[in-house]
Amino acid sequence: xxxxxxxxxxxxxxxxxxxxxxxxxxxxxxxxxxxxxxxxxxxxxxxxxxxxxxxxxxxxxxxxxxxxxxxxxxxxxxxxxxxxxxxxxxxxxxxxxxxxxxxxxxxxxxxxxxxxxxxxxxxxxxxxxxxxxxxxxxxxxxxxxxxxxxxxxxxxxxxxxxxxxxxxxxxxxxxxxxxxxxxxxxxxxxxxxxxxxxxxxxxxxxxxxxxxxxxxxxxxxxxxxxxxxxxxxxxxxxxxxxxxxxxxxxxxxxxxxxxxxxxxxxxxxxxxxxxxxxxxxxxxxxxxxxxxxxxxxxxxxxxxxxxx
Amino acid sequence: xxxxxxxxxxxxxxxxxxxxxxxxxxxxxxxxxxxxxxxxxxxxxxxxxxxxxxxxxxxxxxxxxxxxxxxxxxxxxxxxxxxxxxxxxxxxxxxxxxxxxxxxxxxxxxxxxxxxxxxxxxxxxxxxxxxxxxxxxxxxxxxxxxxxxxxxxxxxxxxxxxxxxxxxxxxxxxxxxxx
Numbered sequence: 001x002x003x004x005x006x007x008x009x010x011x012x013x014x015x016x017x018x019x020x021x022x023x024x025x026x027x028x029x030x031x032x033x034x035x036x037x038x039x040x041x042x043x044x045x046x047x048x049x050x051x052x053x054x055x056x057x058x059x060x061x062x063x064x065x066x067x068x069x070x071x072x073x074x075x076x077x078x079x080x081x082x083x084x085x086x087x088x089x090x091x092x093x094x095x096x097x098x099x100x101x102x103x104x105x106x107x108x109x110x111x112x113x114x115x116x117x118x119x120x121x122x123x124x125x126x127x128x129x130x131x132x133x134x135x136x137x138x139x140x141x142x143x144x145x146x147x148x149x150x151x152x153x154x155x156x157x158x159x160x161x162x163x164x165x166x167x168x169x170x171x172x173x174x175x176x177x178x179x180x181x182x183x184x185x186x187x188x189x190x191x192x193x194x195x196x197x198x199x200x201x202x203x204x205x206x207x208x209x210x211x212x213x214x215x216x217x218x219x220x221x222x223x224x225x226x227x228x229x230x231x232x233x234x235x236x237x238x239x240x241x242x243x244x245x246x247x248x249x250x251x252x253x254x255x256x257x258x259x260x261x262x263x264x265x266x267x268x269x270x271x272x273x274x275x276x277x278x279x280x281x282x283x284x285x286x287x288x289x290x291x292x293x294x295x296x297x298x299x300x301x302x303x304x305x306x307x308x
Numbered sequence: 309x310x311x312x313x314x315x316x317x318x319x320x321x322x323x324x325x326x327x328x329x330x331x332x333x334x335x336x337x338x339x340x341x342x343x344x345x346x347x348x349x350x351x352x353x354x355x356x357x358x359x360x361x362x363x364x365x366x367x368x369x370x371x372x373x374x375x376x377x378x379x380x381x382x383x384x385x386x387x388x389x390x391x392x393x394x395x396x397x398x399x400x401x402x403x404x405x406x407x408x409x410x411x412x413x414x415x416x417x418x419x420x421x422x423x424x425x426x427x428x429x430x431x432x433x434x435x436x437x438x439x440x441x442x443x444x445x446x447x448x449x450x451x452x453x454x455x456x457x458x459x460x461x462x463x464x465x466x467x468x469x470x471x472x473x474x475x476x477x478x479x480x481x482x483x484x485x486x487x
């Protein structure tokens with residue numbers, strides 16, 4: 001019976017197609033411009049799941065859901081990490097960090113440092129380093145790439161790495177549900193593995209979405225490890241100012257705009273795959289006032305587009 | 309539950325069989341400087357199933373081949389047959405199926421073309437913005453390999469990313485996309 005139905009469907013489709021819809025249509029055009037209805041649908045969908053706050057502020061925005069309230073700070077007082085009495089960062093002499101420069105990473109982790117005040121180098125805490133190394137070591141099971149990652153949280157001036165479930169070769173879902181009361185989210189780290197089929201690349205920095213999602217989440221930092229290389233992007237006071245007062249729809253527009261900026265810079269760049277990705281990253285961080293660090297090991301150095 | 313089982317339901321006989329046909333030209337980046345153009349015909353149909361579910365089928369004909377993507381939707385009312393929700397998913401699944409067939413037969417060039425068409429058909433709203441989605445980087449890496457003549461690797465990665473994106477799309481829309 002299936003072939004009869006198929007024959008009928010095909011015949012009817014051809015007849016209708018000839019009479020009604022034969023003019024060729026380009027797919028490229030509709031895909032190139034944001035579709036507001038789709039965006040709105042997505043917002044409604046995310047709101048219905050309770051993972052994004054209502055645009056009017058009436059929805060869920062707990063301190064543990066990983067979502068931004070508009071200025072980079074959690075709306076949950078206990079999990080506040082910004083400029084209103086938050087507990088993360090800005091506490092010189094804290095027990096976390098290294099002995100040599102205990103405050104640099106703390107400042108970055110606070111998520112509200114101005115660009116001018118951002119340090120030139122930062123020392124990553126052991127918890128983050130070990131967590132990322134552990135994640136990287138599991139990122140090529142049986143020779144196939146598989147992204148890994150987790151959360152860096154802070155409680156009582158101590159960092160903790162919370163490993164998430166394995167992703168797949170092209171994505172990782174942050175384990176925000178692992179946040180517990182009293183913990184402050186610092187950020188999400190994940191890996192960028194490329195197996196031999198995928199080119200075997202290492203030292204691959206952030207994707208456009210890795211950076212753009214900072215508009216929508218409350219992560220203060222984003223971290224990627226690819227091979228021996230570590231990359232860190234952090235929100236700043238200036239970035240938070242950009243988000244201040246934006247509706248969720250406007251944030252989504254900004255999200256897609258940032259991805260477009262990344263893609264344009266990538267397309268226009270020359271060099272290796274890693275070079276072009278880096279060009280995309282620098283275009284985004286420079287335009288949208290994020291601060292960006294690269295390095296191997298525990299010490300990362302700040303990089304700006306103007307340095308290139 | 310597969311489609312043939314669903315087709316045996318008496319409700320099918322009572323349902324409206326709605327089909328539309330389109331001819332498309334998709335512009336895809338090529339390994340060289342010139343854009344490739346893949347012209348294809350796309351058809352779609354919507355059938356009522358039991359329990360407020362609808363079977364959306366999208367068929368693409370291109371490069372001498374035909375493939376169909378099927379999606380079962382849970383919708384409170386009959387979808388608009390001209391633009392049913394999640395048509396992009398059904399159509400990208402059709403491309404994924406066709407691309408897999410080309411890959412299996414060793415026709416890597418056409419596997420690349422169909423994978424690109426599938427990625428374009430699905431669009432960019434396939435994943436929650438909250439996820440750390442890096443499939444775009446993998447697609448870019450694949451295109452670099454294709455530009456270097458490594459068509460098999462490029463085809464495999466593009467199709468893998470298309471498969472992952474369709475999965476993410478289904479997860480994002482799990483309230484409506486049953487399977």
